[in-house]
Amino acid sequence: MQHDTSGAAIQAWKQDMSGGTAIPAWDLRASLSGQQRACSRVATQLRKPPSCRSPCAPLALLNSTSRSPAQPQRQFPLRSEVSNYRAFSVVRLLRIEQGGAYADVLSGDGDHTWERELDYVARTLGFQTSALDPRGQRQVTEIVAGITRWKRHLDFLIKAYYDVDGYDRMEPLLRQILRLGVYELVKMETAPHAAINETVKLGKYSLRHGAGNLVNGLLRSISRHKDNGTLLTPKVKGDDRSQARALADLHSHPVWMIRRWMSRFGKDETIKLMEWNNKPPTYGLRANFGRGFSREALLEKLKDIDVMCEPSSVLEDFIRVSSGMQAVIQGGLLQKGLCSVQDESGGLVVKVVDPQPGEIIVDCCAAPGGKALFMAACLKNQGKVIAIDIHKGKMKLLQEAARHLGVEHVVTTELSDLCSFVDKRHLSADKVLVDVPCSGLGVLSKRADLRWRKTVEDFDEMVRLQSILLSAAAQLVKPGGVLVYSTCSIEAEENAELVFHFLKHHPEFTLESVEGYVPSQFVTLDGFFASLPHRHHMDGAFAARLQRKY
Numbered sequence: 001m002q003h004d005t006s007g008a009a010i011q012a013w014k015q016d017m018s019g020g021t022a023i024p025a026w027d028l029r030a031s032l033s034g035q036q037r038a039c040s041r042v043a044t045q046l047r048k049p050p051s052c053r054s055p056c057a058p059l060a061l062l063n064s065t066s067r068s069p070a071q072p073q074r075q076f077p078l079r080s081e082v083s084n085y086r087a088f089s090v091v092r093l094l095r096i097e098q099g100g101a102y103a104d105v106l107s108g109d110g111d112h113t114w115e116r117e118l119d120y121v122a123r124t125l126g127f128q129t130s131a132l133d134p135r136g137q138r139q140v141t142e143i144v145a146g147i148t149r150w151k152r153h154l155d156f157l158i159k160a161y162y163d164v165d166g167y168d169r170m171e172p173l174l175r176q177i178l179r180l181g182v183y184e185l186v187k188m189e190t191a192p193h194a195a196i197n198e199t200v201k202l203g204k205y206s207l208r209h210g211a212g213n214l215v216n217g218l219l220r221s222i223s224r225h226k227d228n229g230t231l232l233t234p235k236v237k238g239d240d241r242s243q244a245r246a247l248a249d250l251h252s253h254p255v256w257m258i259r260r261w262m263s264r265f266g267k268d269e270t271i272k273l274m275e276w277n278n279k280p281p282t283y284g285l286r287a288n289f290g291r292g293f294s295r296e297a298l299l300e301k302l303k304d305i306d307v308m309c310e311p312s313s314v315l316e317d318f319i320r321v322s323s324g325m326q327a328v329i330q331g332g333l334l335q336k337g338l339c340s341v342q343d344e345s346g347g348l349v350v351k352v353v354d355p356q357p358g359e360i361i362v363d364c365c366a367a368p369g370g371k372a373l374f375m376a377a378c379l380k381n382q383g384k385v386i387a388i389d390i391h392k393g394k395m396k397l398l399q400e401a402a403r404h405l406g407v408e409h410v411v412t413t414e415l416s417d418l419c420s421f422v423d424k425r426h427l428s429a430d431k432v433l434v435d436v437p438c439s440g441l442g443v444l445s446k447r448a449d450l451r452w453r454k455t456v457e458d459f460d461e462m463v464r465l466q467s468i469l470l471s472a473a474a475q476l477v478k479p480g481g482v483l484v485y486s487t488c489s490i491e492a493e494e495n496a497e498l499v500f501h502f503l504k505h506h507p508e509f510t511l512e513s514v515e516g517y518v519p520s521q522f523v524t525l526d527g528f529f530a531s532l533p534h535r536h537h538m539d540g541a542f543a544a545r546l547q548r549k550y
Contacts, residue, residue, distance in 0.1 A: 074123075076122040076123075076126060076127050076128045077127050077128065078127065078128045078129075078130075079127040079128065079129060079205050080129075080130060081201060082127070082129055082198075082201050082202055082205055082206075083198045083201075083202065084129040084130045084131070084132055084136060085132060085136040085139040085140050085143070086143075086180060086198055086199070086202055087121050087125060087129045087202060087206075088117060088121055088129075088132060088136075088140045089139075089140050089143045089144055089147070089180055090125075090173065090176040090177055090180055090202065090206075091117070091120055091121045091124045091125065092117070092140065092144045093144055093147055093148070093176040093179070093180075094124065094172055094173060094176050095120070096144070096148060096449055097172065097176070098172055102447075102449060114131070114132055114137060115131075118131055124173075124206075125173075125205070125206040126205075126206060127205055127206070134326070134330075138326055142280070143180070143183070143188075145280075145448045146183060146187060146188070146448075147176075147179050147180060147183045148448040148449050148452075149252060149277070149278050149448045149451075150183060150187060150252045150278065151179065151252060151452065152248060152249060152252040152253070152254075153249060153250065153251070153252040154178075154179045154182045154183055154186075154252075155167070155179070156232075156234065156249040157182055157186065157222060157231070157232065158178050158179070158182060158218065160232045161218055161221045161222055161225075161232075162218055171207075173206060173207060174203065174207060174211055174214070174215075177199060177202055177203045177206070177207075177211075177215060178199075178215060178218060178219075180199060180202075181195055181196065181199035181215060181218075181219045182218075182219065182222060184199070185219060185222055185223050185226060186222070186226060186231070192219075192223040192227075195219065195223075196215075196216060196219045196220060196223065199215050199219060200212045200215050200216045200219075202215075203215040233250070234246040234247070234249040234250045236250065240259065240262065241255075241259070243262075243267070244258045244259045244262065247267075247270070247271070247274070251271065251274040251275070251278065252274075252278065253274050253277070253451055254451060254452070254454075256455070256456045257441070257451065257454075258270060258274070260456070260491075261273060264492075269534065272534040273532070273533060273534040275534070276445060276533045276534040276537075277444040277445050277451070277533065278445075279445060280323075280445075281445040281446040282320055282321060282322050282445075282537070282538070283320075283321045283325050283341060283343070284312070284318050284319065284320060284321070284341065284342050284343040284344045284346075284347065284538070285298065285302075285309070285318065285319045285321055285328065285339045285340070285341060285342070286315075286317050286318050286319075286339060286340050286341075286342045286347060286374060287317045287318075287319070287338070287339050288337055288338055288339055288340065288377065288405050288406070289317055289377065290376075290377040290380075290405060290406050290407060291337055291338070291405070291406050293338045293339070295311060295316065295317050295318070295319060297338075298319060298333075298338065298339055299311065299319060301331075301333060301338065302319065302321070302324070302328070305324070305327045305328070305331045306324060306327060307321060307323070307324030307325075307327050307328060308321070308322045308323040308324055309321045309322065309324070310322075312344050312347075314344060314348065314518075314519050314522075315344055315347045315348065315351075317347075318342070318344055318347055319339075320344065320538075325341075334404065335404060336404070337404035337405045337406055340370065340373060340374075340401065340405060341370070342370040342371075342374060343538055343539045343541075344531075344538045344539075345442070345488070345531045345536075345538045345539040345540070345541035346370050346371055346374075346539070346541065347374060348518050348522060348529060348531065348541070348543075349371060349433075349435065349484070349486045349529065349541060349543045350371050350374045350375055350378070351517050351518050352484055352486070352514050352517050352518060352529050352543040352545050353371075353375060353431055353433050353482070353484045353545075354431075354482075354517055355375040355378035355379055355383075355385075355431065356378070356379075356383075357378075357379050357380045357382035357383055358379075358382045358383045359379065359383045359430040359431060360383060360384050360386070360427075360429045360430050360431075361375055361379075361383065361384070361385050361386070361429060361430060361431045361432070361433070362385075362386045362388065362427065362429045362431075362432045362433070362473075362476050363375065363385060363386070363387045363388065363433045363435070364388050364418050364432060364433065364434040364435070364469065364472075364473045364476075365388070365389060365418065365434060365435050365436055365437065365469065366387035366388055366389045366395075366398065366413075366435075367387075367389040367391045367394035367395060367397075367398060368394050368397060368398065369387060369394070369397070369398035369401055369402075371433060371435060372385050372387040372398065372411060373398070373401055373402060373405055373407060373411070375433070376402065376405075376407035376410040376411045377405065377407055379410055381407075381409065381410060383410065384410060384411075384412060385407075385410055385411050385412070386412050386413075386414060386427075386429070387411055387412065387413045387414065388413075388414045388416055388418060388421050389413075389414075389415070389416075390415070390416065390417045392415055395413050395415055398411070398413060399411075399413055418434075418469055418472045418473065419468070419469075419472050422472045422473075422475050422476060427476050428476070428477070428478035428481070429476050429477060429478060429481060430478065430481050430482070431477075431481060431482045431483075431484070432473050432474075432476045432477050432481070432482070432483050432484070433484045433486065434469055434470055434473035434483070434484070434485055434486070435486045435487070436465070436466045436469050436470065436485070436486070436487055436494075437462070437465065437466070437469075438462060438466065438487040438488055438489040438494050439454055439458065439459065439462055439489045439491060439494060440454070440488055440489065441454070441489050441490055441491055441540065442487075442488045442489050442490045442531075442532075442533065442539050442540020442541055442542075443488050443539045443540065444533075445533065445539075446539070459491070459493050459494070462494065463493050463494060463498060466487075466494060466498055467498060467501070467502065470485055470498070470502055471502070471506070473485075474502075474506060474509065474548075477548045478548070479548055479549070479550050480547070480548065480549075481547075481548050482512075482545060482546070482547055482548070483509065483545075483546040483547075483548065484543055484544065484545055484546070485498075485499060485502075485543065485544045485546065486529075486541065486542060486543040486544075487541065487542050488539060488540065488541050489540065489541075489542060490530075490532060490533075490540040490542070494542075495528070495530070495542040495544075496524075496526060496528060496542075496544075499511070499528070499544045499546075502546075503546070508548055508549055508550050509546045509547065509548055509549070510546065510547055510549060511526075511527060511544065511545075511546060512527070512545045512546065512547045513527030513545070514527060514528065514529045514543065514544075514545050515527065517529075517545070521536070522536070527545075528542060528543065528544050529541070529542065529543040529544075529545075530542050530543075
């Protein structure tokens with residue numbers, strides 16, 4: 001295929017746009033319209049506070065566009081010359097941005113998920129592609145997460161070598177195809193001829209020949225500037241607002257988030273935090289000592305299946321995995337109950353609770369269940385963990401995980417919202433953990449899309465919900481008992497400020513320092529637990545330990 005290396009292709013495409021022959025942004029493809037309508041319904045659910053969502057909203061998203069067996073099957077041509085993992089990637093990206101799906105929801109590894117996605121690809125792009133092998137599945141997951149993280153930076157480059165107005169009017173599918181090509185060139189270091197040729201084919205066959213020409217011209221221009229060392233870079237200069245905008249383009253975070261962090265951490269530390277968020281995430285594994293399986297034995301198992309890992313320096317039963325989680329899943333270690341997935345920050349929150357054999361412990365917002373299962377293991381088959389949550393599907397997964405880990409006799413599940421449970425049950429527990437829904441700004445490395453979904457206006461509504469849940473959880477604590485409030489946020493409104501507000505209106509509780517429960521580097525001046533991703537190399541989290549006096 002002969003490629004136009006000049007700017008003529010881009011200019012021709014702009015003329016095509018102005019002439020009205022290009023597909024407008026709201027008419028992506030006739031075959032996608034039903035999917036978009038279904039996804040918008042789910043997006044409405046997902047924008048609600050977690051306590052108000054339909055229990056199976058993410059599941060509904062995955063199933064919402066399944067074709068009824070009674071419907072006629074449309075036959076799509078097979079395009080074996082188009083890279084299948086690239087086709088899968090742009091469709092996933094489109095569903096995340098246009099439909100409101102979560103990036104992690106679309107990262108399921110079951111065969112049924114990939115088979116269903118193969119049908120989505122055909123109906124979205126207008127042609128069939130070959131199924132993915134395990135390597136291709138890993139490529140899709142990594143590419144989608146990477147492009148989602150780097151979206152703003154990729155858009156900066158595309159606008160710089162195209163134009164702002166034209167890009168903003170561009171149809172969504174073509175925008176995702178361009179992001180894919182630019183990401184491969186500047187972040188994956190894919191060979192330019194491969195990145196350009198494969199992306200051009202994707203644009204040509206999924207849209208039209210003119211779109212392929214545009215992709216070719218733009219990617220060749222960016223590749224040439226990259227090779228010459230003249231690729232445009234945002235200049236961090238001027239006042240705080242100007243610097244925040246430049247840093248947003250450079251490190252691909254929202255401006256409001258950067259300004260918030262710069263006022264708290266300063267510019268240098270904010271950059272380190274963003275750099276951490278943009279790295280491939282690390283994961284934690286907890287060896288299941290309840291089944292007599294030690295961390296040393298788990299390390300040997302992981303070594304045998306080529307998983308890159310190291311022992312945690314802060315928790316004796318934990319391992320930090322930097323690469324190879326797919327091998328852990330496929331190796332059956334989780335199904336056999338030898339270990340469970342849990343970040344070290346979550347394990348440290350359990351240390352703040354300090355579960356002891358014989359205690360009655362309530363986990364108020366338990367799903368997906370990592371903390372409840374760890375607390376159950378600490379009870380050594382003596383005592384009870386009552387796990388409460390409103391998500392039916394996730395509670396079933398928690399019950400299944402409890403059986404795998406051998407703690408099903410210790411864990412009791414309650415499908416209920418917390419306020420209703422408190423109204424119906426007069427319970428006095430030794431310890432209560434309320435790990436509230438939060439902004440999630442401490443887990444942006446794992447939740448690549450979350451940075452683009454949150455706004456500064458979300459905090460007021462989130463804090464109101466957190467205050468309600470904390471006050472409800474307090475009613476379950478017996479005199480002399482302990483209430484632990486925790487989040488996966490690093491923001492003061494959701495953490496220390498909320499706890500101090502609670503203590504002001506609840507004199508029956510007093511703040512107890514977490515010193516002695518967690519290593520000293522995690523203890524704040526006020527006695528809270530706090531982990532920061534760029535300092536501690538784990539998810540950001542917060543916990544306060546409150547004791548009930550009467």
